[in-house]
Amino acid sequence: MKPLTLLTSSCVVLPAANVDTDQIIPARFLKTVERRGLGAHLFADWRLDEQGQPRPDFPLNSPAAAGAAILVAGHNFGCGSSREHAPWALLDFGFRAIISTGFADIFRNNALKTGLLPVALSPSAHATLLQQLADSPRVPVTIDLESQTATLPNGTVHAFAVDPFARHCLLNGVDELGFLLGQDAAIAAYESTHSSRVCTR
Amino acid sequence: MTSTLFEKIWAAHLVRPETESTPAVLYVDLHLVHEVTSPQAFAELRDRGVRVRRPELTLATMDHSTPTTPRLGGHLQVLDTQASGQLKQLETNCDEFGIKLFGLDDSRQGIVHVIGPEQGLTQPGMTIVCGDSHTSTHGAFGALAFGIGTSEVGYVLATQTLLQRKPRNMELRIEGKVPPGVTAKDIILAIIAKIGIGGATGNVLEYTGSAIRSLGMEERMTICNMSIEAGARAGLIAPDETTADYIAGRPFAPVGADWDAALARWDQLASDEGARYDRSVHLEAASLAPMITFGTNPSMAIPIDGRVPDPAAAPSGAERTDLDKALRYMALEPGQSLLGRAVDVVFVGSCTNSRISDLRQAAAVMRGRRVAAGVRMLVVPGSRNVKRQAEDEGLDRVFLDAGAEWREAGCSMCIAMNGDQLAPGQSAVSTSNRNFEGRQGKGGRTFLASPLTAAATAVTGAIADVRTLS
Numbered sequence: 001m002k003p004l005t006l007l008t009s010s011c012v013v014l015p016a017a018n019v020d021t022d023q024i025i026p027a028r029f030l031k032t033v034e035r036r037g038l039g040a041h042l043f044a045d046w047r048l049d050e051q052g053q054p055r056p057d058f059p060l061n062s063p064a065a066a067g068a069a070i071l072v073a074g075h076n077f078g079c080g081s082s083r084e085h086a087p088w089a090l091l092d093f094g095f096r097a098i099i100s101t102g103f104a105d106i107f108r109n110n111a112l113k114t115g116l117l118p119v120a121l122s123p124s125a126h127a128t129l130l131q132q133l134a135d136s137p138r139v140p141v142t143i144d145l146e147s148q149t150a151t152l153p154n155g156t157v158h159a160f161a162v163d164p165f166a167r168h169c170l171l172n173g174v175d176e177l178g179f180l181l182g183q184d185a186a187i188a189a190y191e192s193t194h195s196s197r198v199c200t201r
Numbered sequence: 202m203t204s205t206l207f208e209k210i211w212a213a214h215l216v217r218p219e220t221e222s223t224p225a226v227l228y229v230d231l232h233l234v235h236e237v238t239s240p241q242a243f244a245e246l247r248d249r250g251v252r253v254r255r256p257e258l259t260l261a262t263m264d265h266s267t268p269t270t271p272r273l274g275g276h277l278q279v280l281d282t283q284a285s286g287q288l289k290q291l292e293t294n295c296d297e298f299g300i301k302l303f304g305l306d307d308s309r310q311g312i313v314h315v316i317g318p319e320q321g322l323t324q325p326g327m328t329i330v331c332g333d334s335h336t337s338t339h340g341a342f343g344a345l346a347f348g349i350g351t352s353e354v355g356y357v358l359a360t361q362t363l364l365q366r367k368p369r370n371m372e373l374r375i376e377g378k379v380p381p382g383v384t385a386k387d388i389i390l391a392i393i394a395k396i397g398i399g400g401a402t403g404n405v406l407e408y409t410g411s412a413i414r415s416l417g418m419e420e421r422m423t424i425c426n427m428s429i430e431a432g433a434r435a436g437l438i439a440p441d442e443t444t445a446d447y448i449a450g451r452p453f454a455p456v457g458a459d460w461d462a463a464l465a466r467w468d469q470l471a472s473d474e475g476a477r478y479d480r481s482v483h484l485e486a487a488s489l490a491p492m493i494t495f496g497t498n499p500s501m502a503i504p505i506d507g508r509v510p511d512p513a514a515a516p517s518g519a520e521r522t523d524l525d526k527a528l529r530y531m532a533l534e535p536g537q538s539l540l541g542r543a544v545d546v547v548f549v550g551s552c553t554n555s556r557i558s559d560l561r562q563a564a565a566v567m568r569g570r571r572v573a574a575g576v577r578m579l580v581v582p583g584s585r586n587v588k589r590q591a592e593d594e595g596l597d598r599v600f601l602d603a604g605a606e607w608r609e610a611g612c613s614m615c616i617a618m619n620g621d622q623l624a625p626g627q628s629a630v631s632t633s634n635r636n637f638e639g640r641q642g643k644g645g646r647t648f649l650a651s652p653l654t655a656a657a658t659a660v661t662g663a664i665a666d667v668r669t670l671s
């Protein structure tokens with residue numbers, strides 16, 4: 001996982017609420033056995049037309065979106081399926097953080113595990129940000145994971161919550177597997193006092 | 202100290218309790234695996250040289266990218282090379298890591314959330330995970346069951362544990378008698394419409410009340426299945442006699458002294474009298490009607506004889522935009538009735554409604570009737586066992602005689618990645634769980650409903666109310 005500490009970037013705004021993972025990456029692209037390369041299919045049915053050409057009216061295709069590493073989305077982003085292909089596609093496309101007012105649980109978990117930072121702002125801060133980006137689309141936002149703050153273009157600073165452990169992993173670019181493997185003794189102790197409920201053999 | 206069902210299961214699976222700085226380490230009793238969300242997890246294990254800690258607590262099946270077209274010489278033909286590569290990869294992975302696989306030729310193959318309960322692997326008080334959001338289905342047995350991502354699939358394979366923050370606990374109480382024509386599917390669609398698509402985010406949702414107690418296990422599975430469509434982490438229903446009766450005698454169910462011990466354990470699981478939930482929502486069963494979705498997320502649902510809402514009346518700007526967009530996609534007008542709207546396809550299947558009782562309900566409507574001209578109807582059993590049982594009961598004949606397609610087991614048209622899908626612009630009434638844009642095929646329009654409504658629609662050729670079917 002690529003570490004993330006401080007991110008300053010312009011943003012793309014996708015204001016719709018309840019954007020589901022079937023939109024982020026349609027199911028027909030899930031037949032891969034790889035993690036890489038999914039950015040080509042990010043928002044495929046919204047971003048590309050019948051011929052596979054970019055639709056000019058889709059926000060990710062606007063010239064102002066070029067190089068943006070932050071996606072500003074509507075409420076409840078990432079609802080629906082548990083496919084980790086959704087954050088993989090967003091990362092592969094070049095995003096490192098998503099700003100919203102709230103995320104679906106599984107999406108938030110998956111994002112944090114793959115190095116994509118979900119930033120939930122208060123509805124008022126989110127609305128302010130949308131207004132500022134409407135006025136000047138290329139102005140940068142700074143996200144500081146260390147201090148858990150987002151600095152909006154107008155200079156106002158807003159705190160956001162991240163689970164301390166996920167934050168530690170993201171700051172250091174490590175995943176949770178190392179920690180869990182390190183719990184071997186505790187897991188073995190649990191197993192010695194709790195017999196298995198089923199056996200699939 | 203009183204505890205809820207959720208709190209009891211949570212506490213019994215703590216390898217390490219959570220602290221300020223680290224989430225809880227939660228033990229997983231059963232890990233279900235399928236072809237789509239597992240290949241990258243196995244690859245990670247291979248890269249790191251890690252083995253599967255408890256292969257005997259793991260079961261794999263093939264369902265998502267699996268074709269449901271008839272078997273030739275007893276074998277499924279996987280024509281899509283990418284899908285076939287993914288299925289082969291699962292075989293290789295299961296072989297290499299010693300995991301039991303219900304492959305395409307296994308007589309027990311089927312949708313992951315159908316086969317767990319069917320085999321008796323899903324039992325009360327367990328923790329069950331799968332790289333699939335509808336793992337919530339297994340909560341119908343009083344098991345804490347939730348969907349995880351592929352990274353977590355790898356963690357569970359490697360350590361049989363997960364790092365988890367304790368979710369909140371919400372109660373959904375439904376009292377009273379469910380009116381005729383109203384099924385479990387209608388109940389859950391009504392619940393999601395009431396609390397909203399994110400209404401249970403961060404929560405484990407426990408369904409309680411006399412209306413829930415009166416439901417059979419397959420109906421309870423339908424309800425818990427769609428908990429995720431309200432954003433819930435998991436759905437739960439306390440185990441009772443109905444639960445034990447369903448499990449008894451299944452292939453992986455406990456027997457003898459183990460069965461007695463299990464019953465005694467399960468008896469202790471129900472939420473204690475006076476246990477506290479973070480939030481409770483109440484619904485009267487008598488007020489429920491058959492439901493159907495009109496929009497592009499499962500919370501956009503109305504009683505079948507209701508009218509499509511007017512975005513102008515939405516309480517907030519964001520909801521107005523959402524609704525506007527949905528109606529445009531679905532080609533619907535505010536105030537319109539859905540009854541009589543023509544459809545191209547009717548799909549009966551998916552982990553929500555593909556069990557024997559679902560097929561029986563659909564068949565009861567179809568018997569002696571024909572699928573209307575111009576409508577394609579697919580009936581897709583959830584597992585090969587369900588398929589055999591339906592054939593033993595002659596249900597396949599009912600569907601075939603009516604002009605419907607009787608398919609092999611799998612996810613089929615629920616997900617449009619296995620060859621079964623809508624063409625752009627087509628409309629379908631489906632018993633599946635998601636009506637997101639393009640979910641059943643790019644440009645396809647989905648109306649979610651019960652097997653009864655689906656069957657009534659198939660014979661009418663347009664969305665129909667089963668209660669007034671002539």
Ligand code: SF4
Pocket residue numbers: 264265312313314333335551552553611612615616633634
């Ligand atoms: S039937 Fe549909 S929702 Fe259920 S597991 Fe398969 S694809 Fe997922």
